[in-house]
Amino acid sequence: MRIPNIPLSFVTRHGSKAWPLGLTGAGMLIIGSLLSWSYDAQVLGNLSISFNPGGLQRLAIALALFAVVFLLASKGPLVRLGQWADTALGLRALATWTLLFMTLVVVAITVEAGGLINVQPGGWVSFLGAMVLFAASRLVMPTETRDLAEAVLPGWVEILVIVVIMAGLLFGAAYALSLDDAWAFVLFLVFVTGMAVAATRAGLLSWLGHVTARHKRVLILASFAVAFTFPLTQGGSDANMSIASQVLVFAAAAMGLNIVVGLAGLLDLGYIAFLGAGAYVGAALSTSGFATIGWKPPFIVVVLVAGCFSATLGLIIGSPTLRVNGDYLAIVTLGFGEIFRLTMFNLDGNNGPDLTHGPNGIPAIPDLSFGSFNFGDTHVLLGIPLARFSNYYFLLLLLMAFIIMVFHRLNTSRIGRGWVAIREDEKAAEAMGVNIFGLKILAFVIGAFLAGMAGAIKAHQDVSVTPDQYIFLESAFLLAAIVLGGMGTIVGVLVGAVILKLLPEKLRFFADYRLLLFGLLLVLMMRFRPEGLVASRRRQLEFHEEDEELAIRAEGDIAEKVQA
Amino acid sequence: MTATAAASTAGSSTNVPLLQADGVTMRFGGLTAVNNVSMTVNEGEILGLIGPNGAGKTTFFNCLTGLYKPTEGQVRLAGVDLPPKPRAVVRAGMARTFQNIRLFANMTALENVMVGRYCRTSSGALTSILHGPKFRREEKETRTRAQELLDFVGLGDSTEHLARNMPYGNQRRLEIARALATDPKLVLLDEPTAGMNPLETRQASDLIFKIRDTGLAVVVIEHDMRFIFGVCDRVLCLVRGETLVEGTPEEVQSDPRVIEAYIGTATDEDDADKAEAGAGHNSDAGKGSAANDAEDS
Amino acid sequence: MDTFIQQLINGLSLGSLYALIAVGYTVVYGILQLINFAHGEVFMIGAFGALTTSLVLFNGNTALWTLPVMIIGAVVASVTTAVLMERFAYRPLRNAPRLAPLITAIGVSVFLQELVRLNYNKVPFTSWNPFNLPDAKSRIPFPQIDVVTGPAIQVGGVTIQRAAIFTIGALVICSALLWYFINRTKMGRGMQAVSQDADTARLMGINVDRIIVVAFALGAVLAAVAGVAQGLQNNNIDFRMGFLAGLKAFTAAVIGGIGNVEGAVLGGLVLGVTEAMATQYIPGQFGGGPWKDVWAFVLLILVLVFRPQGLLGAKEVDRA
Known part of the structure; x- marks a missing residue:
């Protein structure tokens, strides 16, 4: 989103008008949002009642208030904030996205209600307000700011900030899932992106990075508290929990693959096969009437067997290929993914022993139960009924926590350093005594093991296991989640997984173009932002070898991680 | 010849062989890059390896x-045969640096070490x-040791x-620190002063003495004759993949064959000094030339 | 004995197809060290190009004289795709870490498949279908050209499909032309120079960018011919056909020694014959058609273990 700048002479001449103009724009935006936006009450939730703002109108007000904060920080009571944050850049980004938001609102009302006539005066006032704000933001002069790493607030305030942001995430996620209307969902995404971009431009996000580095434990606790509370916000509805638990399986697999791709730098294109192997083990050892193996161990054993089975497959595939040129790995894993699918397809009793029932797969896998706790039943917690998918959600959350822990601890260990060294210069690493082959195979096997565990749970959650769930495209999707989010990062991959799994659920109207856009997305990401949305500093440097400035900026961040 | 050079010849080298290379030959297809070269490095000794471009030093x-x-x-370190695997060699106690610096560019100095x-x-x-407790202990030790080594080579800041x-210059030092981190008995430095100015070169020779004083043996490849003759206890001269001369710096310096190898023919003993200067010049001119590249590969 | 010869011929015709595609992988890899995953899609688009040519220009006429025109249509479609792909997807990533172009290649592959699936019979985002083309979401029958398809030929106890003769013949002709191009033309020698050392070649005045485009185009020409051959052999084509064929062809390139053009041809034939023989001679439940793809990959893994440089590849020397 880059808009050509206005000539500097013009800005200096009219710079003083930016402040009142901006406040006027924000005011108009708020007043307009309090009025009715649309004649048709059926569109975008209900935006037709004056002085009772609907969801999207509240979002517009929030955008306006954020803009006011920026304005008051450049001149006014919040000027101390302005010394730290780059208010001019933040305001520019915010105003741009606000204008986009309001434009889309007008377009959405026009398209959905049939005609521009359906936009009420309130909508126009807000739209004009956004335009005025946009104009004002172009006139704001950037100011010198101080290094945000030095901005330290009292400990409890910083913790409070983390908690508030986490709570915001929770309600944001719950709200997003409750939006059935595709337009409203897109507008919400625009809102979130706009806020995030503005915060990034203003430097608030990097400040948040420093804060979270100081309060790591609080952050981790808060994140999991939020994740655990999420089902309680659904008021007993299991529909969204079904999506949420699918997102979690996907994210868990992506995080496992992230160890292989993001940390060790090995391109595994058949990763879904390891998830599938785990799922088939889970199914074959379950008490389903169609299960093919007589042994019925407790589930915890099944999970471990599934993990070990996948890891063994990983070892078989990895040991010949990891010794040779790395490019071969991609194609051999791709081939392995196909072999796996074909094998599961073929083992139907006609073309080999009947282990998988071929294309029909293993259906009717019963729900898990630990003691008297059956995952199929609805349980009541704090007066809120939690049904089947909520139960799986909690279990998957534990798995996710485990995988994240494995990822993080490996990353910050001797082994993680070895992986980085191999990525940087394999020959030099070897000459320094790093066990290249051993470390590569370790990454490969750990990745496979984790996927196997996730697969065993997935089998129960999905009720049936069939070969066509484990096709190449699924592997490509997992890879895309990593690329989109940011290789080698935890937050990035979570974001990537959520986006890739949630968008198709919510935007069904583009279902047909889903894969087309997905392919395009991979190409464009590699071209313009190969390090992903949330970049690991080191990865960013690897993808931008020439960028000396970036290297200087990144230095502090990387050193901070090393010292931690 | 400076005062430090005099000190080095009186250095702490003993006559216990640490590294023994016997009849090492390396052929690439029809090309013999190294032909029947033998070399012995004693404990606490600084050995120089010189030779014109393409003499097979790096090979x-x-x-x-x-x-x-x-x-x-075959190659033996402290009496044990070394298998031709870099990892095994490092574990046995021999570490190296590279002619064209090969650090892990996007890691910090500490991480590199x-x-x-x-x-x-x-x-x-x-x-x-x-x-686990082992992890925490090792991680702490690793960090402390790495910091010590950075201080040792003068990169503590x-x-x-x-x-x-x-x-x-600091990248060269960092590469040396990284090699020292493997607890070697012997370090091999491949052109540690290439591209350095005279001050940095002097600092490099001080560092090499400092390493030797901790009880390690050092092998140095260099083009810079002044540097080699000032630092080394013994010098080995390779020409066209074969040993030409081996001996003390004085012996090698005055050997007419060495002079001939570097500047063609020498007619007069008095030309030795010029030859030395000429050789130093030669090293700079030869950087990046085709011959040098061929030797790298 | 008849069954053996029969399988040998089946294998050779299948292998010729792999070989034609494999050349594209190996030429690009030889120059850029890039695995162009999307090359399978170039092959698929070649087949669709031929089909389109036939439908639009000849309206169901299957006379032999239409075949060369169809091949030209296929070549135009494939080469255009490959050149655009190189220009817009790969060229900007020339100096990026190796992971980047590999991921791009997957993106391109998915994108092209979907483009054909969704937009073959309509102008994008409309329902306008000027030439009344069929829907590409399912298999489309491929025109059965007279003489080249017709009833199979019987020689003793061996059945030879006419399309198989076409495929093997196409490989022979293409190989000869390719050999001539690489060894006897200025452009071909430039290509060899670039694959040896791109930087030096550039200093010697060779336009490396152009050589790279030519390499992509060259692979695309052979892939287009393979696309036509596949259509004639199988009687139908679909948007998914590039995936497995591409995978197999890459396998063939690795078996022959990637980067080596003769190796790609040999590898393709070896792979094809192996598959055919595996179907016939591996006893028990694991023989037969359903497992032949599995055996192909087992062969790949065996080659990687015992001869990673491939049948005709030279051993790489480590650089320090």
Whole structure:
């Protein structure tokens, strides 16, 4: 989103008008949002009642208030904030996205209600307000700011900030899932992106990075508290929990693959096969009437067997290929993914022993139960009924926590350093005594093991296991989640997984173009932002070898991680 | 010849052989890059390896460190045969630097040195994931040792700098620190002063003495004759893949064959000094030339 | 004995197809060290190009004289795709870490498949279908050209499909032309120079960018011919056909020694014959058609273990 700048002479001449103009724009935006936006009450939730703002109108007000904060920080009571944050850049980004938001609102009302006539005066006032704000933001002069790493607030305030942001995430996620209307969902995404971009431009996000580095434990606790509370916000509805638990399986697999791709730098294109192997083990050892193996161990054993089975497959595939040129790995894993699918397809009793029932797969896998706790039943917690998918959600959350822990601890260990060294210069690493082959195979096997565990749970959650769930495209999707989010990062991959799994659920109207856009997305990401949305500093440097400035900026961040 | 040179000849070298290379030969297809070269390095000794461009010095280095498997001959470190695997060689106690610096560019100085500790630590995946007591102890030791080594080579202040952001001379030092982190008995330095100014070169020779004084043996490849003759206890001259002369700096310096190898023919003993200067010049001119590249590969 | 010869011929015709595609992988890899995953899609688009040509220009006429025109249509479609792909997807990533172009290649592959699936019979985002083309979401029958398809030929106890003769013949002709191009033309020698050392070649005045485009185009020409051959052999084509064929062809390139053009041809034939023989001679439940793809990959893994440089590849020397 880059808009050509206005000539500097013009800005200096009219710079003083930016402040009142901006406040006027924000005011108009708020007043307009309090009025009715649309004649048709059926569109975008209900935006037709004056002085009772609907969801999207509240979002517009929030955008306006954020803009006011920026304005008051450049001149006014919040000027101390302005010394730290780059208010001019933040305001520019915010105003741009606000204008986009309001434009889309007008377009959405026009398209959905049939005609521009359906936009009420309130909508126009807000739209004009956004335009005025946009104009004002172009006139704001950037100011010198101080290094945000030095901005330290009292400990409890910083913790409070983390908690508030986490709570915001929770309600944001719950709200997003409750939006059935595709337009409203897109507008919400625009809102979130706009806020995030503005915060990034203003430097608030990097400040948040420093804060979270100081309060790591609080952050981790808060994140999991939020994740655990999420089902309680659904008021007993299991529909969204079904999506949420699918997102979690996907994210868990992506995080496992992230160890292989993001940390060790090995391109595994058949990763879904390891998830599938785990799922088939889970199914074959379950008490389903169609299960093919007589042994019925407790589930915890099944999970471990599934993990070990996948890891063994990983070892078989990895040991010949990891010794040779790395490019071969991609194609051999791709081939392995196909072999796996074909094998599961073929083992139907006609073309080999009947282990998988071929294309029909293993259906009717019963729900898990630990003691008297059956995952199929609805349980009541704090007066809120939690049904089947909520139960799986909690279990998957534990798995996710485990995988994240494995990822993080490996990353910050001797082994993680070895992986980085191999990525940087394999020959030099070897000459320094790093066990290249051993470390590569370790990454490969750990990745496979984790996927196997996730697969065993997935089998129960999905009720049936069939070969066509484990096709190449699924592997490509997992890879895309990593690329989109940011290789080698935890937050990035979570974001990537959520986006890739949630968008198709919510935007069904583009279902047909889903894969087309997905392919395009991979190409464009590699071209313009190969390090992903949330970049690991080191990865960013690897993808931008020439960028000396970036290297200087990144230095502090990387050193901070090393010292931690 | 400076005062430091005099000190070095009186240095602490003993006559216990540490590294023994016997009849090392390396052929690439029809080309014999190294032909029947033998070399002995004693404990606490600084040995210089010189020779014109394309003489096979780096190839010989690669044979010693296991990067190449020599066509013939064997290498023994402290009486044990070295297998031609870089990792095994490092574990046995021989570490190296590279002619064209090969640091881990996007890692900090500290991390680079910590990677050097890899082969002397053994925390596996499980203890790393569980943060077991062994992991914590090793991690702490690794960090302390890495910091010590950075201080030792004079980079104590640059701990948090990314390798790619460091000035050239410091990158050379960092590479030496990384090699020292593997707890070697012997370090091989491949052109440690290439591209350095006279001040940096002097600092480099001080560092090499300092390393020797900790009880390690050092092998140095260099083009800069002044540097080599000032630092080394013994010098080996390779020409066209074969040993031409081996002896003390004085012997090698005055050997007419060496002079001939470097500047063609020498008619007069008095030309020795000029030859030396000429050789130093030659090293600069030869950088990046085709012959040099061929030797790298 | 008849069954053996029969399988040998089946294998050779299948292998010729792999070989034609494999050349594209190996030429690009030889120059850029890039695995162009999307090359399978170039092959698929070649087949669709031929089909389109036939439908639009000849309206169901299957006379032999239409075949060369169809091949030209296929070549135009494939080469255009490959050149655009190189220009817009790969060229900007020339100096990026190796992971980047590999991921791009997957993106391109998915994108092209979907483009054909969704937009073959309509102008994008409309329902306008000027030439009344069929829907590409399912298999489309491929025109059965007279003489080249017709009833199979019987020689003793061996059945030879006419399309198989076409495929093997196409490989022979293409190989000969390719050999001539690489060894006897200025452009071909430039290509060899670039694959040896791109930087030096550039200093010697060779336009490396152009050589790279030519390499992509060259692979695309052979892939287009393979696309036509596949259509004639199988009687139908679909948007998915590039995936497995591409995978197999890459396998063939690795078996022959990637980067080596003769190796790609040999590898393709070896792979094809192996598959055919595996179907016939591996006893028990694991023989037969359903497992032949599995055996092909087992062969790949065996080659990687015992001869990673491939049948005709030279051993790489480590650099320090």
